[in-house]
Amino acid sequence: MPVAAQNRLKSAQQDQSVGWALASLSLATLLSSLGTSIASVGLPSLMQAFGASFQAVQWVVLAYLLAITTLIVSAGRLADMFGRRPLLLGGIALFTAASVLCGLAPTLWLLIAARAVQGLGAALMMALTLAFVAETVSKERTGSAMGLLGAMSAIGTTLGPSLGGLLIAGLSWRAIFLVNVPLGILTFALAWRALPASKKNAQTAQGKFDAMGTVLLALTLAAYALAMTLGRGNFGPLNIGLLAATSTGIILFGVAQRNAKSPLIQLASFRDPRLSISLAMNVIVATVMMATLVVAPFYLSRGLGLDAAMVGVVLSTGPLVSALSALLAGRLADRFGASRMMVAGLLGLATGTFLLSLAMTQLGIASYVVPITVTCFGYALFQTSNNAAVMSGVGAGERGVISGLLNLSRNLGLITGASMMGAIFAIASAKEQQGVGQQLLSSEAAARGMQVTFQTATALALVALVLALLSARVAGRLEPNVS
Template sequence: MEQAESVVSESSQPGITITSALAMLLAALGTSIANIALPALAEAFSAPFAQVQAVVVAYLATLTICVVIAGRLGDSRGLKPMLVAGLAIFSAASLLCAVAPNLFLLIAARALQGIGAAFLMTLAMALMRQTASEARVGRAMGLLGTVSALGTALGPSLGGLLIPLAGWRGVFWVQVPLAALALILAITILPAEPVKQRAPAVRLRSVMNRKLAPNLLVNGVVAAVMMTTLVVGPFYLGIGLGLPPAQVGFVMAVGPVISIVSGVPSGRLVDAWGSNRMLAIGLALLATGAFLLALLPNGIGVAGYVLSIMVLTPGYQLFQAANNTAALADVTKDRRGTVSGLLGLSRNIGLIAGASAMGGVFAIGVGSEELARATASAIAAGMRLTFLLAGTMMLVAIGIAFVDRKPTKRPP
């Protein structure tokens, strides 16, 4: 069996890599590209912020709900057929988003797109892990992580270029041919493999403990803060500072680009200096960056925004590497998948909270849900309130993270 899998892997690995990477890129692109269209959607549908932000929340909600379902279906019915099904759903949903005649149908189509994205994100990683040789698993996972960050970075900049040319519909039209290409590659290139017998399910109660709970809670808080930058940023840069959509997209891409560059070095720092030390530094940078976002942009404009992001984003990468390492440090091999799933779930819940609850705080700070008609000074006030709260949340997260924390020991 191992020899057969090796032959399949060696003969098909380039195609598998390209297909899996494109699937992961699409899922990440779907997460970030719609954010920059929120001001245009608010204007096009004459809708308050609370309604248009559902375009983002619907995608994240169905993505969160369906990741576990997608993984189980992949185990029971095969990774290739389920990835093909996910790509078909994502392709059809992207088309429905592009032609949606009203906001309600757009939100429904985005929810369907999130279901497809759950299959893309979960099964692309499972497929790469299954087909890569043991010597290349780390590189394969690193590649998918880089592609995910690339998709997040590409979304705002690509959307900023498309909106002036094709309106808000352009951010969805561009996903249709990419999804169709990935679907064709998946059907023609991915090898069909036999379904393996599933291991007994691990109960959540058996892995949840006082040591893991803080990692999950802080992971959600950090994700909420990072999502807040993606939701609030376009409004502040576009309305508060008066930047055109193309420039908003490029400024919004600064953070994800820094994520791409700093991801691997962050992991090396955790290996060299330990997870606890890097966790503390990462959270401190996140808190500092959030407070800077509350103060610097209102003082020195775009430069202040970029400087704040340059502090916040490396802190996020350090936190991710350190928190994941700490959470998995003493976990046995048969439970690492479950714990990794819980980390992903807490992150997605945090993303939803950042898009909804923190978006609501921003609207309160502005003083109106009609953000498209708000003044620059009102937008600046909303920005200040939102990130003062975000900075305070990070200080609370630091306290949670280091309650009863002891130095972690690396598993053999």
């Protein structure tokens, strides 16, 4: 066979191998995002099935999110030490087994415990999918691969409520957890077949696992997450105490990392301004995007007077736009550069949130659909470009931890946004409601709450935009040193 033909055949085989690997990583991303979104729709059914209060059944969602938030960085570190392939396969298997336990749970508290285990499996999957992209895909195609994973995450978020509603209506609440089992088995089989054996980094492989740092970080993140979620934004003594515990935990964690021989996180990594800025932007943008999930339902139902079914349809616009935009965003990042596309994405995000802050109810559904389309396209462009920029510049021995930090920063932003944006909306709408009563939010109050919330979101988006411009300038300065 001629050499040219052999090279073409070899290239085709490599492309096919990469394609199967991306398929398995995409399914893992879909599973973890579906696990987050599908459970929320089942809370009313769980209240009825177990005769429990809303405060009790909300832990079905919180346990999953807390497990991911507190363990995702540790999961990345373990993968850097012992290899990403076995850890990712273990995460998929753990998620699938925990889904069986969730579906068969005889009591609410066993269900909550199983959801925490499921969250651990999801943490492994979320931390390692981004790391595997940098290992399996060429640098020139990193943006496209990140776009694919972003699209699958958005699809999982979009699919969860509708699929969950159909499963509960046709079968029972147990089906929303058991549906993960066949998907998990398929994902495991694909990953087993397609993912390459990861090469251990000599330095990280020889180090010991930082148990003290892991415990301190987990407790600190758990305290912060609980401070932001308990009381639904109404801060009391418990929330203040948890924030104080968070501050103490940050200090203790920093001291522990300086003294550890093999720290969980290399604090020196944060001296790289590009990484620090990227993580900060991730927190800010996630905080902004959470406003669309927390505030929009009230605006659509009270401000525009839509019924529940129509609210659900309109709300699906955002995740659908994100899913469709992510694939295009990846290609744009590959073609024009991640830094430029981050700036473009944040410009789109700021424009969209500004339009949402106008809350012109006289335009009807268009007053939400048009701005949210701009917002979510900007978000997809930023998220894909930011992930690509960070992961393409990370050494092999740190990919797991940095991937975990990217996901952690996003989760912290979502948790912060749920509390902060919800509180801003409540305060702004309450002022508009003065003397009217709080039992039924008026159209004017919902519109006013929407305006103030997204004015805040626009200001945050502009802060992120300034950071992106700073990051692009820093990257330009450092580029000659890299070459």
